[in-house]
Amino acid sequence: DGGITQSPKYLFRKEGQNVTLSCEQNLNHDAMYWYRQDPGQGLRLIYYSQIVNDFQKGDIAEGYSVSREKKESFPLTVTSAQKNPTAFYLCASSMGTSITDTQYFGPGTRLTVL
């Protein structure tokens, strides 16, 4: 496995604190994504970015923020406004956003709010 890395693997946060999850890829992919995975709910899209310096809200963007200043990096900040942040977060990337482009996933970060 390589190509997409997420850090840290486990993250603990106190209520009221913002926390940033890292996602890096060396696949030269233009598009990057953040998903949230909860038991029994599958994957839900938080934010996506089709190209550097541009990003769009997904289905559940409230309480989250992102940036895409570099092609290889797409950090996700979980803010104190997110009501239920404890979850498993997956980052993904794809060459582009056409129908033939496959999304490749990172190993994930498990965030626990104490």
Added chain:
Amino acid sequence: AQRVTQPEKLLSVFKGAPVELKCNYSYSGSPELFWYVQYSRQRLQLLLRHISRESIKGFTADLNKGETSFHLKKPFAQEEDSAMYYCALRPLASGGYQKVTFGTGTKLQVIP
């Protein structure tokens, strides 16, 4: 709106038995369907997609537009098939990003 339904949270089969993981979808246009798999302690990865018409690790899936289904099948289950399987849909439409919608997943447990 698009929706993907996987009715089984857990499917247990004996080794050598046939496997069918169910996936139904709701979408008014033409969809592209996928199956993703997540083995224990590994990352989520694409198993197969309808547009490629391929068979991966003995698994196949046929798009049935009449029944709006994309069930994943394998004639003889192996222990290494035990994993979490997600069905996903993406609209076949031009112009802009088309969101991938995932189902809730089915855990396949192959009993030795």
